[in-house]
Amino acid sequence: MHPRQHLPAAALYLADEQYGILTTAQLRELGVTESVQRRLAKGWTKLERGIYSVDEPTWRTALTAGLIIAGPDAAATGLAAGWLHGMLGREPSRITISHDHDHALHERTILGRPITFRRLGRHGRGSPSRASVEDSLVDVAAEADELTLVGAVTRALGQRFTTAPRLAERFAGEQRAPPGPARKTLLVVGSRPRERPRVAVHHPCRTPPPPAPAGASGQPVAPHPFRWLVPRVRAGCRARRAGPR
Known part of the structure; x- marks a missing residue:
């Protein structure tokens, strides 16, 4: 006998909502008598006292x-x-x-x-x-x-x-x-910020663009983190462009 046979439609719907579980109290409220419950329970998986699984658990x-x-x-x-x-x-x-x-x-x-x-x-x-x-x-x-x-x-x-x-x-x-x-x-x-602002950092060998005017949508140029090296790097860039003398 299939575990779901002879169950009222309301009990089948409830079992689907509860992932295959029915309780004896729920069956009693749906009009399933205790004698019918005992007969049907032979094909069910008992989980706890009064709690059964009518499908594969x-x-x-x-x-x-x-x-x-x-x-x-x-x-x-x-x-x-x-x-x-x-x-x-x-x-x-x-x-x-x-x-x-x-x-x-x-x-x-x-x-x-x-x-x-x-x-x-x-x-x-x-x-x-x-x-x-x-x-x-x-x-x-x-x-x-x-x-x-x-x-x-x-x-x-x-x-x-x-x-x-x-x-x-x-x-x-x-x-x-x-x-x-x-x-x-x-x-x-x-502690992480919701959104980190993106700040443009320009290469020291390139001439940075002028600062954005007030009210413009562009982000202001941030100072280079190693700005103390900028003069030396730029001097090296000029020397490489000039080539050997």
């Missing part, structure tokens, strides 16, 4: 099961959210979920993946629910090594998921200080 299936356990205000964060946002190259083995419960939730292993629940107060968005890019990177800094953090930050800025000032502002308001190397990485990234 994946990484997102394990994540969604953790979100269901944590409640409606839960959100993936850290490396898991970083992968969902496209800031990591592969699925993380460990999943971190933020929740707002007053009591602690014990770590679970679903489909061979450890799932950790933390009271971080992250606001979820998207499907599966995940923290914002800035919150995710702050939590990546607390979970991962510096190399992983640098890669995630580089992709986030390169793909314009966020900006350096926004990331620096978010990091400055974080009470949980990440490890030293990660903290240094975020501070360096956050």
Whole structure:
């Protein structure tokens, strides 16, 4: 018997929305009796008590099961959210979920993946629910090594998921200080200017153009960084042009 047979259309739609997951409470609300649930569950993958996967389970299936356990205000964060946002190259083995419960939730292993629940107060968005890019990177800094953090930050800025000032502002308001190397990485990234002005620097052997008049769009010519060498270099240029005497 196919795992999806004899399920109402509403249950099939819900399973598609939840990456193949259905709970016994949801089935009960949809009118599926407990005897039918027990018969159908023989062809399903049990993830947790009252939580089943009616399709081939994946990484997102394990994540969604953790979100269901944590409640409606839960959100993936850290490396898991970083992968969902496209800031990591592969699925993380460990999943971190933020929740707002007053009591602690014990770590679970679903489909061979450890799932950790933390009271971080992250606001979820998207499907599966995940923290914002800035919150995710702050939590990546607390979970991962510096190399992983640098890669995630580089992709986030390169793909314009966020900006350096926004990331620096978010990091400055974080009470949980990440490890030293990660903290240094975020501070360096956050201190980058949004856009570096382009200043023309002319070769010392060439006559620089006159300064741009007031109100013109051209950039003023910056002094050569080794201007103390300019007279000597120009003298050498004149000697080479004159040739041997």
